Amino acid sequence: MAKRIACLSTLVPPDGGKSYSEQVFEIFDAARRYNKEHAIVGVFIVYQDTLLNIFEGAGNELAQVIYRSNRDPRIQQFSVIVNQDISETKFTRWNLKLIHDNCEAHRDYLTKVHRLLEQKLKLGSPLDRLRYEKLMSLQREEKPPVMNDSAAPVFTNSLLSMKSWPRPTALRMDAGLMKICPLLIHKTVAYDRLKGLNLFSQNDELDRRLLQLHNVNALQITPQAQATPARPIQTAVRPAAKNQHSFSQALRHFIAQRRAKGGSKS
Amino acid sequence: MTGIYQKLAIVGEVGAGKTQLIHTISEISPFMTEAKSSVDIGKEFTTVGIDYGRLALTPDIALGLYGLPGQKRFSLLWDMVNTELWGLLLLVKYNDELNVKSIAEILEHFRPAETGVPVVVGLSHADLAEDDEQLNLFLDILQFALDEFSLTAPVVCVDTRDAESSLGLLQLFDALNQPDLDLSQEEHNVV
Numbered sequence: 001m002a003k004r005i006a007c008l009s010t011l012v013p014p015d016g017g018k019s020y021s022e023q024v025f026e027i028f029d030a031a032r033r034y035n036k037e038h039a040i041v042g043v044f045i046v047y048q049d050t051l052l053n054i055f056e057g058a059g060n061e062l063a064q065v066i067y068r069s070n071r072d073p074r075i076q077q078f079s080v081i082v083n084q085d086i087s088e089t090k091f092t093r094w095n096l097k098l099i100h101d102n103c104e105a106h107r108d109y110l111t112k113v114h115r116l117l118e119q120k121l122k123l124g125s126p127l128d129r130l131r132y133e134k135l136m137s138l139q140r141e142e143k144p145p146v147m148n149d150s151a152a153p154v155f156t157n158s159l160l161s162m163k164s165w166p167r168p169t170a171l172r173m174d175a176g177l178m179k180i181c182p183l184l185i186h187k188t189v190a191y192d193r194l195k196g197l198n199l200f201s202q203n204d205e206l207d208r209r210l211l212q213l214h215n216v217n218a219l220q221i222t223p224q225a226q227a228t229p230a231r232p233i234q235t236a237v238r239p240a241a242k243n244q245h246s247f248s249q250a251l252r253h254f255i256a257q258r259r260a261k262g263g264s265k266s
Numbered sequence: 267m268t269g270i271y272q273k274l275a276i277v278g279e280v281g282a283g284k285t286q287l288i289h290t291i292s293e294i295s296p297f298m299t300e301a302k303s304s305v306d307i308g309k310e311f312t313t314v315g316i317d318y319g320r321l322a323l324t325p326d327i328a329l330g331l332y333g334l335p336g337q338k339r340f341s342l343l344w345d346m347v348n349t350e351l352w353g354l355l356l357l358v359k360y361n362d363e364l365n366v367k368s369i370a371e372i373l374e375h376f377r378p379a380e381t382g383v384p385v386v387v388g389l390s391h392a393d394l395a396e397d398d399e400q401l402n403l404f405l406d407i408l409q410f411a412l413d414e415f416s417l418t419a420p421v422v423c424v425d426t427r428d429a430e431s432s433l434g435l436l437q438l439f440d441a442l443n444q445p446d447l448d449l450s451q452e453e454h455n456v457v
Contacts, residue, residue, distance in 0.1 A: 019370050021410045028407075046410075096403055098410045165420040167405055168389065169398045173422050173434070178441040185418060187446075244443060247270050247352075250323035251440050255433050263429025265293065 002089060003059045004042075005066060006082035006117055008131050009075040011049040027051075027074055028096050031065075040065060041091040045113070047099040050131045051075060054082075054113070056089040079128050084120040099135070102163060104217045110136055153214050155191045155207060157224045160184055162213065170216040176200065176209050184213075190224060270327045274439065275347050275376075276317075277334045278357030279368050283390040283426035284333035285317050287357065290432045292319025292331055316343055329436075338371045348376055351383045353439040356419075357426070360391045360404055366411045373415040384442035385417060388424040388435060 014023040028044050031053075035041070040057035053069065055062050070078050099106045114136050123129045162184040171177070179199045183189060191210075200206055213219035258265070276284045317333030332347045334340065336357075354376055356369060378385045387408065395401035405421060412419055420438060425431040 019411075019414055021407075021414045022367065022370065024410065025366070025407055093399070095399070096406055098406050100413075164409075164418060167402070168392070168421055168423045169401050169405065173420060173438065175434075175437060178434075178438050181420070182441045182444060243270050244445065247272055247323070247327055247329075248440050248443065250270075250327040251321075251329065251436060254321060254323045255437055258429065258433055263433070 001059065001085050002056060002087075003062050004054065004056045004082060004084050004086045004089075005062050005080060006052065006054045007066065007069060007078060007080050008128055009051045009053070009069070009078040010131070011046075011051060012074050012076050013049075014074075023074060024098075027072065031069075032094050034065070034068070035094040038064070041089055041093055043091060043095045043097055043113075045097045045099060045110075045135070047135050050135055052113075052132075052135060054091070054117070056086065056091055077127060079125065081122055081124075081128055081132065082117050082120045083122075090116060100164075152211065153221055155210055155221065158191045159188050159222045159224050160191055160194065160210065161186070161188045161220045162218055163220065164218065166213060166216050166218040171212060171218070176205065177212070180206070180209055181213075184219070271330060272328075272352035273330045273332060273347065273350065274353045274355060274436075275332050275334060275344075275351050276355045276357060277336050277344070277372050277376075278355075278388075278390075279336040279359060281391075282336065282357035282359040283388075283424070284335075284357055287355075287388075287424075287426035287432055287435075288317050288319035288331045288333050290426060290429055291321065291436070293322050294320045316347070336368045336372060338368070338375070341375055344372075344375055351381075352443065354378050354383050354385045355435060355439075356385065356387045357424075358387055358389050358408065360389055360394050360401065366404075366408050369408065369411045370414065373412075373417065377415075378419075379416045384439055385419040386435060386438050386442070387412070387419050387421040388426075389421055390424055390426055392423040 011020075011023065011027075014020060024046055031044060035055075035057075038057065038061045040055055040061055042053065042055040042057075045052040045054075055065055057065075066080065069075070072078075097106070097109060099110065121132075123132055162181060163186070165181065165185065166173070166177075173181070180194070183194065183197075195206060200209075210219060214221065276287060278284050315335075317331075319331035319333075321329040321331070323329060329352065334343050334347060356372060358366065358369065373379075376383070389405075389408075392401055395404065408421060420442075422435070422438065424435060
Protein backbone atom coordinates (compact mmCIF):
# COMPACT_ATOMS: atom_id res chain seq x y z
CA MET A 1 0.00 0.00 0.00
CA ALA A 2 1.34 3.41 -0.97
CA LYS A 3 1.32 6.36 1.36
CA ARG A 4 1.04 10.12 1.12
CA ILE A 5 2.80 12.21 3.74
CA ALA A 6 2.75 15.98 3.87
CA CYS A 7 5.12 17.97 6.09
CA LEU A 8 5.51 21.59 6.99
CA SER A 9 8.86 23.11 7.89
CA THR A 10 10.59 26.46 8.06
CA LEU A 11 13.73 27.34 6.19
CA VAL A 12 16.75 28.19 8.33
CA PRO A 13 18.33 31.45 7.06
CA PRO A 14 21.40 30.52 5.00
CA ASP A 15 24.83 31.38 6.30
CA GLY A 16 28.33 31.51 4.85
CA GLY A 17 27.39 33.90 2.05
CA LYS A 18 24.99 31.40 0.56
CA SER A 19 21.94 32.90 -1.07
CA TYR A 20 18.37 32.00 -0.17
CA SER A 21 17.68 30.50 -3.59
CA GLU A 22 20.88 28.47 -3.41
CA GLN A 23 19.80 27.02 -0.07
CA VAL A 24 16.34 26.11 -1.35
CA PHE A 25 17.80 24.60 -4.49
CA GLU A 26 20.26 22.48 -2.51
CA ILE A 27 17.48 21.07 -0.33
CA PHE A 28 15.33 20.37 -3.34
CA ASP A 29 18.15 18.87 -5.38
CA ALA A 30 19.27 16.52 -2.62
CA ALA A 31 15.70 15.31 -2.25
CA ARG A 32 15.35 15.01 -6.01
CA ARG A 33 18.27 12.63 -6.28
CA TYR A 34 17.21 10.55 -3.29
CA ASN A 35 13.55 10.40 -4.29
CA LYS A 36 14.36 9.37 -7.85
CA GLU A 37 16.37 6.42 -6.55
CA HIS A 38 13.62 5.40 -4.16
CA ALA A 39 10.60 5.89 -6.43
CA ILE A 40 9.18 8.69 -4.34
CA VAL A 41 7.11 11.34 -6.08
CA GLY A 42 5.47 14.52 -4.85
CA VAL A 43 6.11 18.21 -4.61
CA PHE A 44 8.28 20.63 -2.70
CA ILE A 45 6.35 23.87 -2.25
CA VAL A 46 8.22 26.97 -1.16
CA TYR A 47 6.54 30.17 -0.05
CA GLN A 48 8.85 32.68 1.59
CA ASP A 49 10.46 30.68 4.42
CA THR A 50 7.65 28.13 4.65
CA LEU A 51 8.17 24.74 3.04
CA LEU A 52 5.43 22.22 2.35
CA ASN A 53 6.56 18.80 1.17
CA ILE A 54 4.13 16.20 -0.12
CA PHE A 55 5.66 12.76 -0.57
CA GLU A 56 4.01 9.75 -2.20
CA GLY A 57 5.52 6.27 -2.34
CA ALA A 58 6.08 3.04 -0.44
CA GLY A 59 5.56 3.39 3.31
CA ASN A 60 9.03 2.21 4.36
CA GLU A 61 10.69 4.55 1.85
CA LEU A 62 8.67 7.52 3.09
CA ALA A 63 9.65 6.74 6.65
CA GLN A 64 13.31 7.11 5.63
CA VAL A 65 12.57 10.41 3.93
CA ILE A 66 10.82 11.78 6.98
CA TYR A 67 13.74 10.72 9.15
CA ARG A 68 16.22 12.39 6.82
CA SER A 69 14.17 15.57 6.53
CA ASN A 70 13.76 15.80 10.27
CA ARG A 71 17.52 15.81 10.70
CA ASP A 72 18.27 18.30 7.91
CA PRO A 73 19.99 21.30 9.59
CA ARG A 74 18.80 23.61 6.81
CA ILE A 75 15.19 23.35 7.96
CA GLN A 76 13.53 23.67 11.34
CA GLN A 77 10.17 23.15 13.07
CA PHE A 78 9.48 20.08 10.98
CA SER A 79 5.98 18.73 11.34
CA VAL A 80 3.93 15.99 9.64
CA ILE A 81 0.44 17.29 8.83
CA VAL A 82 -0.90 14.47 6.63
CA ASN A 83 -0.20 10.74 6.83
CA GLN A 84 -2.58 8.62 4.80
CA ASP A 85 -2.80 5.42 2.79
CA ILE A 86 -3.54 5.96 -0.89
CA SER A 87 -4.57 3.63 -3.68
CA GLU A 88 -2.82 5.66 -6.38
CA THR A 89 -0.33 8.48 -6.52
CA LYS A 90 -1.39 11.92 -7.73
CA PHE A 91 2.08 13.05 -8.76
CA THR A 92 4.24 11.67 -11.54
CA ARG A 93 7.65 12.88 -10.34
CA TRP A 94 9.34 14.93 -7.65
CA ASN A 95 8.64 18.54 -8.46
CA LEU A 96 9.34 22.03 -7.15
CA LYS A 97 6.84 24.88 -6.87
CA LEU A 98 8.04 28.31 -5.87
CA ILE A 99 4.96 30.23 -4.90
CA HIS A 100 4.65 33.93 -5.70
CA ASP A 101 2.10 36.41 -4.45
CA ASN A 102 -0.37 37.64 -7.03
CA CYS A 103 0.14 34.72 -9.35
CA GLU A 104 -3.19 33.28 -10.36
CA ALA A 105 -1.70 30.00 -11.57
CA HIS A 106 -0.06 29.51 -8.17
CA ARG A 107 -3.33 30.22 -6.36
CA ASP A 108 -5.04 27.62 -8.53
CA TYR A 109 -2.28 25.16 -7.78
CA LEU A 110 -2.60 25.73 -4.03
CA THR A 111 -6.34 25.21 -4.27
CA LYS A 112 -5.69 21.79 -5.80
CA VAL A 113 -3.13 20.98 -3.11
CA HIS A 114 -5.54 21.99 -0.37
CA ARG A 115 -8.27 19.76 -1.84
CA LEU A 116 -5.82 16.89 -1.93
CA LEU A 117 -4.86 17.28 1.71
CA GLU A 118 -7.89 18.69 3.50
CA GLN A 119 -9.63 15.42 4.40
CA LYS A 120 -6.66 14.04 6.33
CA LEU A 121 -5.17 17.30 7.47
CA LYS A 122 -3.96 17.43 11.09
CA LEU A 123 -2.64 20.80 12.15
CA GLY A 124 -1.58 19.92 15.67
CA SER A 125 0.06 23.14 16.79
CA PRO A 126 -0.67 26.87 16.45
CA LEU A 127 2.55 27.19 14.45
CA ASP A 128 1.38 24.57 11.96
CA ARG A 129 -1.97 26.30 11.60
CA LEU A 130 -0.24 29.63 11.10
CA ARG A 131 2.14 28.30 8.45
CA TYR A 132 -0.52 26.37 6.59
CA GLU A 133 -2.95 29.28 6.61
CA LYS A 134 -0.23 31.67 5.48
CA LEU A 135 0.41 29.43 2.52
CA MET A 136 -3.16 28.62 1.68
CA SER A 137 -4.56 32.09 2.26
CA LEU A 138 -3.05 32.97 -1.10
CA GLN A 139 -5.67 30.81 -2.78
CA ARG A 140 -8.46 32.84 -1.21
CA GLU A 141 -7.25 36.21 -2.43
CA GLU A 142 -9.90 37.87 -4.50
CA LYS A 143 -9.29 38.03 -8.16
CA PRO A 144 -9.64 41.51 -9.60
CA PRO A 145 -13.16 42.25 -10.83
CA VAL A 146 -12.24 42.39 -14.45
CA MET A 147 -14.69 40.73 -16.70
CA ASN A 148 -17.43 38.21 -16.77
CA ASP A 149 -16.13 34.69 -16.60
CA SER A 150 -17.56 33.25 -19.74
CA ALA A 151 -16.77 35.94 -22.28
CA ALA A 152 -13.48 37.14 -23.68
CA PRO A 153 -11.87 39.93 -21.65
CA VAL A 154 -12.86 43.49 -22.37
CA PHE A 155 -9.83 45.69 -22.86
CA THR A 156 -11.59 48.97 -23.61
CA ASN A 157 -11.53 51.34 -20.62
CA SER A 158 -9.16 48.99 -18.81
CA LEU A 159 -5.77 49.36 -17.25
CA LEU A 160 -3.28 46.72 -18.27
CA SER A 161 -0.09 45.52 -16.68
CA MET A 162 2.24 42.55 -16.51
CA LYS A 163 3.96 41.35 -13.36
CA SER A 164 6.12 38.78 -15.08
CA TRP A 165 7.17 37.74 -18.53
CA PRO A 166 5.35 34.80 -20.08
CA ARG A 167 7.26 31.56 -19.87
CA PRO A 168 8.71 30.13 -23.05
CA THR A 169 6.79 26.93 -22.33
CA ALA A 170 3.54 28.92 -22.28
CA LEU A 171 4.06 31.48 -25.02
CA ARG A 172 6.80 32.01 -27.56
CA MET A 173 8.08 35.57 -27.60
CA ASP A 174 7.61 36.73 -31.18
CA ALA A 175 7.96 40.12 -32.82
CA GLY A 176 4.41 41.18 -31.94
CA LEU A 177 4.74 40.32 -28.27
CA MET A 178 8.13 42.02 -28.17
CA LYS A 179 6.38 45.26 -29.10
CA ILE A 180 3.91 45.26 -26.26
CA CYS A 181 5.45 43.30 -23.39
CA PRO A 182 8.20 45.86 -22.60
CA LEU A 183 5.48 48.54 -22.42
CA LEU A 184 3.42 46.54 -19.92
CA ILE A 185 5.94 44.90 -17.66
CA HIS A 186 5.70 46.42 -14.16
CA LYS A 187 3.78 49.37 -15.58
CA THR A 188 0.14 50.28 -15.60
CA VAL A 189 -1.03 51.20 -19.05
CA ALA A 190 -4.38 52.46 -20.20
CA TYR A 191 -5.62 50.32 -23.08
CA ASP A 192 -6.71 53.35 -25.05
CA ARG A 193 -3.25 54.87 -24.75
CA LEU A 194 -1.68 51.65 -25.90
CA LYS A 195 -4.01 51.54 -28.86
CA GLY A 196 -3.11 55.14 -29.66
CA LEU A 197 0.49 54.08 -30.30
CA ASN A 198 -0.61 52.20 -33.44
CA LEU A 199 1.89 49.44 -32.81
CA PHE A 200 0.33 47.12 -35.36
CA SER A 201 -0.80 47.70 -38.90
CA GLN A 202 -3.93 45.61 -38.46
CA ASN A 203 -6.63 46.93 -36.16
CA ASP A 204 -7.33 43.75 -34.22
CA GLU A 205 -3.70 42.67 -33.81
CA LEU A 206 -3.28 44.47 -30.48
CA ASP A 207 -6.37 42.78 -29.01
CA ARG A 208 -5.20 39.42 -30.33
CA ARG A 209 -1.81 39.85 -28.67
CA LEU A 210 -3.35 40.97 -25.39
CA LEU A 211 -5.62 37.96 -25.49
CA GLN A 212 -2.59 35.70 -25.92
CA LEU A 213 -1.06 37.21 -22.79
CA HIS A 214 -4.35 36.96 -20.94
CA ASN A 215 -4.68 33.27 -21.84
CA VAL A 216 -1.38 32.43 -20.16
CA ASN A 217 -2.22 34.52 -17.07
CA ALA A 218 0.50 37.04 -17.85
CA LEU A 219 -1.81 40.03 -18.18
CA GLN A 220 -3.54 41.88 -15.38
CA ILE A 221 -6.65 43.78 -16.38
CA THR A 222 -8.41 46.22 -14.10
CA PRO A 223 -11.31 48.47 -14.99
CA GLN A 224 -10.37 52.09 -15.47
CA ALA A 225 -12.37 54.25 -13.07
CA GLN A 226 -12.90 57.09 -15.49
CA ALA A 227 -11.98 56.64 -19.06
CA THR A 228 -9.86 59.39 -20.58
CA PRO A 229 -9.83 59.92 -24.30
CA ALA A 230 -6.85 58.59 -26.19
CA ARG A 231 -4.44 61.21 -27.42
CA PRO A 232 -1.17 61.12 -29.29
CA ILE A 233 1.90 60.56 -27.15
CA GLN A 234 4.55 63.25 -27.30
CA THR A 235 7.78 63.13 -25.36
CA ALA A 236 10.77 65.41 -25.21
CA VAL A 237 13.70 64.07 -27.16
CA ARG A 238 16.90 63.91 -25.09
CA PRO A 239 20.30 63.59 -26.78
CA ALA A 240 20.77 60.07 -25.40
CA ALA A 241 17.31 59.12 -26.56
CA LYS A 242 18.11 60.54 -29.98
CA ASN A 243 21.20 58.34 -30.18
CA GLN A 244 19.13 55.41 -29.02
CA HIS A 245 16.54 56.15 -31.67
CA SER A 246 19.17 56.25 -34.43
CA PHE A 247 20.72 53.04 -33.15
CA SER A 248 17.36 51.35 -32.93
CA GLN A 249 16.42 52.38 -36.47
CA ALA A 250 19.73 51.08 -37.82
CA LEU A 251 19.39 47.80 -35.92
CA ARG A 252 15.87 47.20 -37.15
CA HIS A 253 16.97 47.86 -40.71
CA PHE A 254 19.87 45.45 -40.24
CA ILE A 255 17.62 42.72 -38.80
CA ALA A 256 15.08 43.17 -41.60
CA GLN A 257 17.84 42.89 -44.21
CA ARG A 258 19.30 39.76 -42.64
CA ARG A 259 15.86 38.19 -42.49
CA ALA A 260 15.27 39.06 -46.12
CA LYS A 261 18.43 37.12 -46.91
CA GLY A 262 17.18 34.17 -44.90
CA GLY A 263 19.59 34.93 -42.04
CA SER A 264 22.60 34.73 -44.29
CA LYS A 265 25.42 37.25 -43.71
CA SER A 266 26.45 37.68 -47.33
CA MET B 267 26.99 62.34 -37.54
CA THR B 268 28.76 61.26 -34.36
CA GLY B 269 29.49 57.55 -34.24
CA ILE B 270 27.31 55.39 -32.04
CA TYR B 271 28.73 52.26 -30.53
CA GLN B 272 26.71 50.02 -28.24
CA LYS B 273 27.85 46.95 -26.34
CA LEU B 274 26.04 43.71 -25.72
CA ALA B 275 27.59 41.48 -23.06
CA ILE B 276 26.88 37.79 -23.52
CA VAL B 277 27.69 35.86 -20.38
CA GLY B 278 27.15 32.20 -19.81
CA GLU B 279 28.56 28.96 -18.55
CA VAL B 280 30.65 26.50 -20.53
CA GLY B 281 28.71 25.10 -23.45
CA ALA B 282 25.83 27.60 -23.25
CA GLY B 283 26.53 28.80 -26.80
CA LYS B 284 28.19 32.23 -26.42
CA THR B 285 30.79 31.62 -29.08
CA GLN B 286 28.24 30.09 -31.43
CA LEU B 287 25.86 33.02 -30.99
CA ILE B 288 28.54 35.54 -31.88
CA HIS B 289 29.59 33.43 -34.82
CA THR B 290 25.98 33.32 -36.01
CA ILE B 291 25.28 37.04 -35.96
CA SER B 292 28.63 38.84 -36.17
CA GLU B 293 29.41 40.71 -39.40
CA ILE B 294 33.13 40.33 -38.91
CA SER B 295 35.00 37.12 -38.32
CA PRO B 296 34.70 36.82 -34.56
CA PHE B 297 37.81 37.19 -32.49
CA MET B 298 37.74 34.07 -30.38
CA THR B 299 39.85 32.91 -27.49
CA GLU B 300 39.31 29.21 -27.42
CA ALA B 301 41.61 26.64 -25.88
CA LYS B 302 41.58 22.91 -25.79
CA SER B 303 39.73 21.78 -22.70
CA SER B 304 41.76 19.81 -20.19
CA VAL B 305 38.69 18.17 -18.65
CA ASP B 306 35.64 16.53 -20.17
CA ILE B 307 33.10 19.29 -20.68
CA GLY B 308 31.36 17.68 -23.61
CA LYS B 309 33.36 19.51 -26.27
CA GLU B 310 36.98 19.82 -27.32
CA PHE B 311 37.44 23.60 -27.11
CA THR B 312 36.16 26.19 -24.67
CA THR B 313 36.40 29.96 -24.35
CA VAL B 314 39.07 31.22 -21.99
CA GLY B 315 38.84 34.95 -22.73
CA ILE B 316 36.56 37.36 -24.53
CA ASP B 317 34.90 36.41 -27.78
CA TYR B 318 34.39 39.55 -29.81
CA GLY B 319 32.05 40.14 -32.70
CA ARG B 320 30.71 43.28 -34.34
CA LEU B 321 27.68 44.36 -36.31
CA ALA B 322 28.29 47.38 -38.54
CA LEU B 323 24.73 48.67 -38.75
CA THR B 324 25.72 51.75 -40.76
CA PRO B 325 29.15 53.30 -41.40
CA ASP B 326 28.68 55.25 -38.13
CA ILE B 327 26.69 52.88 -35.98
CA ALA B 328 27.87 49.56 -34.62
CA LEU B 329 27.02 46.97 -32.02
CA GLY B 330 29.86 45.16 -30.26
CA LEU B 331 29.23 41.63 -29.09
CA TYR B 332 31.28 40.52 -26.10
CA GLY B 333 31.13 36.87 -25.15
CA LEU B 334 32.31 36.37 -21.59
CA PRO B 335 32.90 33.18 -19.62
CA GLY B 336 30.35 32.70 -16.84
CA GLN B 337 32.71 31.58 -14.09
CA LYS B 338 33.38 34.08 -11.34
CA ARG B 339 37.13 33.70 -11.69
CA PHE B 340 36.81 35.62 -14.97
CA SER B 341 35.22 38.63 -13.25
CA LEU B 342 38.19 40.73 -14.34
CA LEU B 343 36.94 40.28 -17.90
CA TRP B 344 33.40 41.14 -16.79
CA ASP B 345 34.68 44.46 -15.41
CA MET B 346 36.40 45.26 -18.68
CA VAL B 347 33.09 45.12 -20.51
CA ASN B 348 30.61 46.19 -17.83
CA THR B 349 30.33 49.90 -18.63
CA GLU B 350 27.41 51.53 -20.40
CA LEU B 351 26.04 48.28 -21.69
CA TRP B 352 23.22 48.24 -24.21
CA GLY B 353 22.22 44.87 -22.88
CA LEU B 354 23.22 41.87 -20.84
CA LEU B 355 22.40 38.48 -22.25
CA LEU B 356 22.61 35.63 -19.79
CA LEU B 357 22.98 32.46 -21.74
CA VAL B 358 21.90 29.51 -19.64
CA LYS B 359 22.23 25.95 -20.78
CA TYR B 360 19.38 23.65 -19.81
CA ASN B 361 20.81 20.81 -17.80
CA ASP B 362 19.35 17.91 -15.93
CA GLU B 363 21.40 18.92 -12.91
CA LEU B 364 19.29 22.09 -12.70
CA ASN B 365 22.35 24.07 -11.78
CA VAL B 366 21.83 27.82 -11.98
CA LYS B 367 24.45 28.81 -9.42
CA SER B 368 26.54 30.85 -11.83
CA ILE B 369 23.53 33.06 -12.57
CA ALA B 370 23.64 34.44 -9.04
CA GLU B 371 27.35 35.21 -9.34
CA ILE B 372 26.90 37.01 -12.63
CA LEU B 373 23.95 39.06 -11.40
CA GLU B 374 25.72 39.91 -8.19
CA HIS B 375 28.58 41.31 -10.22
CA PHE B 376 26.71 43.09 -13.03
CA ARG B 377 23.83 44.32 -10.82
CA PRO B 378 21.52 45.09 -13.76
CA ALA B 379 18.54 45.86 -11.54
CA GLU B 380 20.51 48.81 -10.14
CA THR B 381 22.06 50.03 -13.37
CA GLY B 382 18.90 49.59 -15.42
CA VAL B 383 20.70 47.60 -18.11
CA PRO B 384 18.14 45.46 -19.95
CA VAL B 385 18.61 41.76 -19.32
CA VAL B 386 17.42 38.81 -21.36
CA VAL B 387 17.91 35.22 -20.30
CA GLY B 388 18.53 32.99 -23.29
CA LEU B 389 17.86 29.36 -22.50
CA SER B 390 19.83 27.10 -24.78
CA HIS B 391 19.59 23.34 -25.25
CA ALA B 392 15.98 23.44 -24.04
CA ASP B 393 15.31 20.54 -26.40
CA LEU B 394 17.22 18.32 -23.97
CA ALA B 395 14.39 18.61 -21.45
CA GLU B 396 12.26 15.47 -21.40
CA ASP B 397 9.04 17.46 -21.43
CA ASP B 398 7.53 20.83 -20.55
CA GLU B 399 7.16 19.81 -16.92
CA GLN B 400 10.90 19.26 -16.65
CA LEU B 401 11.59 22.52 -18.45
CA ASN B 402 9.15 24.35 -16.18
CA LEU B 403 11.00 23.03 -13.18
CA PHE B 404 14.22 24.47 -14.53
CA LEU B 405 12.45 27.76 -15.30
CA ASP B 406 11.09 27.83 -11.74
CA ILE B 407 14.57 27.56 -10.33
CA LEU B 408 15.88 30.12 -12.79
CA GLN B 409 13.08 32.52 -11.89
CA PHE B 410 13.82 32.06 -8.22
CA ALA B 411 17.43 33.08 -8.80
CA LEU B 412 16.31 36.17 -10.78
CA ASP B 413 13.78 37.15 -8.11
CA GLU B 414 16.51 37.23 -5.54
CA PHE B 415 18.09 40.08 -7.47
CA SER B 416 14.76 41.83 -7.97
CA LEU B 417 15.16 41.26 -11.66
CA THR B 418 12.31 40.92 -14.10
CA ALA B 419 13.75 39.58 -17.30
CA PRO B 420 12.27 37.69 -20.21
CA VAL B 421 13.43 34.10 -20.53
CA VAL B 422 13.45 32.91 -24.11
CA CYS B 423 14.51 29.63 -25.61
CA VAL B 424 17.28 30.20 -28.08
CA ASP B 425 19.09 28.11 -30.66
CA THR B 426 22.38 29.96 -31.06
CA ARG B 427 23.10 28.14 -34.34
CA ASP B 428 19.96 29.56 -35.87
CA ALA B 429 20.15 33.08 -37.31
CA GLU B 430 16.45 33.82 -36.83
CA SER B 431 16.55 32.76 -33.20
CA SER B 432 19.67 34.85 -32.58
CA LEU B 433 18.30 37.92 -34.40
CA GLY B 434 15.18 37.60 -32.25
CA LEU B 435 17.35 38.22 -29.19
CA LEU B 436 18.63 41.48 -30.68
CA GLN B 437 15.07 42.47 -31.46
CA LEU B 438 14.06 41.83 -27.88
CA PHE B 439 16.91 43.97 -26.55
CA ASP B 440 15.88 46.71 -28.95
CA ALA B 441 12.33 46.58 -27.56
CA LEU B 442 13.61 46.68 -23.98
CA ASN B 443 15.79 49.68 -24.77
CA GLN B 444 12.92 51.82 -26.02
CA PRO B 445 12.36 54.86 -23.82
CA ASP B 446 9.61 54.56 -21.26
CA LEU B 447 6.36 56.15 -22.25
CA ASP B 448 3.89 57.18 -19.62
CA LEU B 449 0.81 55.39 -20.79
CA SER B 450 -1.18 55.50 -17.60
CA GLN B 451 -4.59 57.09 -17.58
CA GLU B 452 -3.30 60.23 -15.83
CA GLU B 453 -3.25 63.34 -17.94
CA HIS B 454 0.07 65.14 -17.82
CA ASN B 455 2.02 67.66 -19.78
CA VAL B 456 4.81 66.49 -21.97
CA VAL B 457 6.77 68.62 -24.39
